[in-house]
Amino acid sequence: MNWIIKENDFNKERIIANSNKYMIGNGYMGYRGTLEEFDKTQLTATTLAGVYDRFQDKWREPVNAPNGLATNIYCDGVELSTLSATVIHHTQQLDYFHGVHERSTTFQFAEDHTVTLITRRFCSASRLHLLVNKIELRSNKAAEFVIRTGIDGDVWDINGPHLEQLNASVTENILQLDALTHELKHTISVAEAINVTFCEQKSVPHEYGVYREIKLNTEANESYSFHKYVAVFTSLDGVHNCSVAAYAESKEALVTGYEALLEEHKQVWREKWNVSDVKINGDKEAQEALRYSMYQLHIIAPGHSERLSIPARGLSGQVYKGAVFWDTEMFMLPFFLYTQPKIARNLMMYRVHTLDGARKKAAEYGYEGAFFAWESQETGDDACTLFNVNDVFTGRPMRTYFRDKQVHISADVAHGIWQYYTFTGDHSILTDGGAEVIWECARFFYSYAYYNSRKKRYEILDVTGPDEYHERVGNNAFTNNMVKRTVNIALEAMETLKINDYPQYEKLIAGSETTLAQLYHMNNNLYVPSPYEESLLIEQFDRYFTLEDVTLPELKSRILNKNEYLGGGNGLATTTQILKQADVILMLHLFKDQYDHATKQANWTHYEPRTEHGSSLSSCIYAMVATDVGSPNWAYPYFLRTATIDLTGESKQYVGDLYIGGTHPAANGGAWMATVLGFAGVHFNGQRVQIKPSLPEQWNSIRFPLLLKGQLFQVTVDSKAVVITPQGDHSHPIAFEINEQLHNVEAGQELRVELS
């Protein structure tokens, strides 16, 4: 395995797909995998985590910083550009072990004149404000180069422009561009230092940026290189003056130098892989796709801030408003919980910090407690609009109910926090606001629920479950189960809080119309659809089985416009049993201890052919439940589909006329889940780790680390045995359940259990 993905030619058609595929990032910012000569036309972007802006009445979305890597190079007056010049050799590659992007292009100018441009860039994992680019040139003949490099403030915006009052300056050969965001007047500062010493240069102020022009006369077949050190700061970073901070950061980087910076960057990456790498023996394609998926998670994980979570398209641009969805809790959190719990804590604390937005949303709809945003930005106010898709037949905005009715988001959040607490035993998450979030979510559901006097049960009506093709349904099995879990968690969390922070406990109780007694009553009497006796099927929601039971090919044959939305008021799927994504099956995964093998198998078999997988969140769930019922070969294609989504770029790009491209962190998390929780069959409940492997036939073994309650284990699973190697201190022994028997792992002692 060389941990490298690579393009061997240049194809204009793949510019956008490759910009996602070859992304770099560090959780503070993402830098799309564009080439140096590109600009906003090719969707070049330095997307900032947690910085949002709204221009006029357009959609609120993340801010792209000015592009400090903007570089145009001319040789004898002709630009070295893949877009216009003759390219005779081109590679673009990503070392995803170290997060280093490299391109190498040879241009032909005259029959006997070729010029090669090689660049290497990384988004420093050790210095989060820093982007570094090394640029190297070689001509086979003596030539005159003009290099125009600097900071481009004319950035790609979907709903912009977001940057205003651009201010360029040059101090001691460091270029700087400051700008203000439109809505909230945040300052965005970019500084660029360069180590060019070999020739003359001058700075070139420009309406939308600041550049320097370097004249360079080269000799034949000699290499010339220089480095750019670009620092990005915003006024949200807690520094006194972000312009000064950017200046200082770029200058310090210049002093430190490229090689030292690269080394410290690589060191951080080695540590990331040390706690997370999963080795698949026997399947190179799966191995590469899985590691690449984990790479995508690493570059967007907010290791540095508990005010950030991970947007649905990571830091790959402004798609989906840079908003945080349930994707985080349901599809990404497990990876971090099992490998980097500190990041998991940040993700969950983001929900604590956005609780007020969720309270406002609940109040807006007339409920108590906290109704978390379907599309959450920095304040927790819901960025989701009421009209999310345009009808392709009329061009009119279509009313959708993502914002209003996907109430399970509050349950997902409560579940996520409780998972973190269960996995880590870290009480502080509860006293730091986690218990309050859970309590507020439970209160929300109490106010949302209705009591059916005839059937003597609470019901959850008028919701949209994970299958968004069926909006506004009653008693969605997934949602009801999640609501019940939330109420249950809330009762437990309050007990815990009572012990750990009694004043806070008292305050929460006093401030609530809803009583503990009411929640106990709801907990005991909430309806959760159970499997039908004969068929074992669980009905996705009330009367789902009365809908037209059409096959997926038949449904697809009714499509009149390839971009038409299958859900919504008149959607083709709406009146049928075709679902967008795992719904009952997701429930069977989340509540795997509650359902028996036969039920899981019956429902998988029933729902699988009816699932369109119109969401990238679907396949990994089908993979996991398939492994759970001992059918890894059913699971394998779903795993592969999930794991390769950002490698192939073949995901859905449009819904209606809305562009939804970018990277897919939920699927990336899903690839890890399918492997470790699915094929390896790991399931930690806070007390013991169950391991129930079910490997695809071509896999010889899987090896992966688990970091549980502060203790690191290396686990190897093959068809014969499970081997557990504890690493470091193990003061708090954790039991492993293998073959339905418990095994304790002692410090320094490898445990090997043969599979029966």
Add this chain to the structure above:
Amino acid sequence: MNWIIKENDFNKERIIANSNKYMIGNGYMGYRGTLEEFDKTQLTATTLAGVYDRFQDKWREPVNAPNGLATNIYCDGVELSTLSATVIHHTQQLDYFHGVHERSTTFQFAEDHTVTLITRRFCSASRLHLLVNKIELRSNKAAEFVIRTGIDGDVWDINGPHLEQLNASVTENILQLDALTHELKHTISVAEAINVTFCEQKSVPHEYGVYREIKLNTEANESYSFHKYVAVFTSLDGVHNCSVAAYAESKEALVTGYEALLEEHKQVWREKWNVSDVKINGDKEAQEALRYSMYQLHIIAPGHSERLSIPARGLSGQVYKGAVFWDTEMFMLPFFLYTQPKIARNLMMYRVHTLDGARKKAAEYGYEGAFFAWESQETGDDACTLFNVNDVFTGRPMRTYFRDKQVHISADVAHGIWQYYTFTGDHSILTDGGAEVIWECARFFYSYAYYNSRKKRYEILDVTGPDEYHERVGNNAFTNNMVKRTVNIALEAMETLKINDYPQYEKLIAGSETTLAQLYHMNNNLYVPSPYEESLLIEQFDRYFTLEDVTLPELKSRILNKNEYLGGGNGLATTTQILKQADVILMLHLFKDQYDHATKQANWTHYEPRTEHGSSLSSCIYAMVATDVGSPNWAYPYFLRTATIDLTGESKQYVGDLYIGGTHPAANGGAWMATVLGFAGVHFNGQRVQIKPSLPEQWNSIRFPLLLKGQLFQVTVDSKAVVITPQGDHSHPIAFEINEQLHNVEAGQELRVELS
């Protein structure tokens, strides 16, 4: 007033509109106002009340009987047809005092040769199976006529063919055509007798009918006439053999003769008007439109059977599947209650006889009790489909929720029965099944309602109110109020039943899971949205006021296709505050005693500009509430729109690509309501009659009869006084409330109360 409407020329464009306008009928059958030479192409139809048929998987709809009035006349080989010959003079007219249709057409054949055809027809009001037609011919030159007349079995069907196994026969010069319906094999028999004696004739069997051919040589300027006596029977009529019955009926009519039949027919009509005619002094247009509207009600009222009600398009064809909607209870019943309570009883008994269908529907959706059909045919099974309209943009069927969610229908039925009981004091309606219907409706609502534990109230969720542009809403004010009334009525009805039929009472209680105590609890705790404190506005349903508040012209400017449906999943009105028809305003009319003047005025003013009146059920309600708040001039245009709907033929003819033309009995009833209950301000609550006039400025007076608890009154209202003249016996005095004071009317004594 001549009680005649008339066309003075022939216009092909108006054939269909005139066929509705010039209809005749007698409650057993309707005969469209087509001309004798027309056939199914011009939508000629003898529509039978209460006989339904389904062909294959098409919509179930009423059966059109073979056309016994089919006549084609040829003069010297050229047909006397408005469709092909030269017409130099044409009138078509209807004497709506007597229900007699007449046409007179002069054809020109050569420059100096004209032939006049005059026909008169009536659908006997005294012999319900009988259609009579008189045909008269005159040529200004001697000519040879061939008259082909008989029974045409090739009938107009929307979703047919419904008639099968046609069997023609001729017995003693009486033609007969028998047929079976497709689905249920009902026999339909038509017999035709004719009084032609003046010339040779021969019968002509035909694949789809039976005819006779009459050769007639006429002298110049002589009139020649003959009569057709057509009898229609079906196997649902309770006769031993309907073919024999039809034969006998036509033969008897032949013996009785045209003039005598016409006279007895007219006598029945005089009696109808005697108990119903409303005289408007000062407004000829209003007078004509109102009387004509009442005519339309008279010709479709099922005076002879308690197994029939009135379909939404009367007996004008097969539109809306010949189904009975809430239109009957809400828009037609009052006319009959105040004038012909025996017919009102039939209408309500129809609901008793269709209770089992309503029970089945409730069970189908998982509820208890009776959920009446949105579109009810003879069994009470719901003829309403789940896909009622085609999307004009994609041609696809559009899921609508008329059938599933317009639960108010059960409340409307209960309300209707209780109204009948209240108006007449006739306990038998309750013991004959009315109490059971009401009880079942209340049980249905108990099972449909949900209890909001936080707000401590029952709510009615996920319904469609009268405003069908907003489907699946919560707590529709109209619906909740109607449900509350139903529960309240049920409690009262059970008390009454307990006294009048204790065994039945006991049986109903014993057979019900729902208890009286539960209904009392619901009655006391059911949420009914009340007016907001400041604005006095009543919100149509939960969160209605958060919808886009667009003007009607602005909404209409967004229409892309004139037939597009404004409701449904993606309808233009769905996401706005534009409503299809009176909803809150209908509630203010029905519950007029519960709301004060200021509330009514505020809501009228608010909702009026937001109402599209996309239903013919809307205008009359706006008229009535306008009169209720003392604004008759606001009311007047709405009254006129309602009253002229079948005269102008300018109502909506298409929804999506669905033809919805025909007559509008609900609007006809609405015209009467707007006049008597609106402008005259009559309101009977079973105890006393309130009269609170509010006349349009051009009206001098209104005079009308009221038949209340078996006692007939003539009431005259003008701007100065109300005069009440009791007629006949008045053993049970009824109090009149005028000027907020009660007055008793004594037998034989006129009461005159000056208006203050």
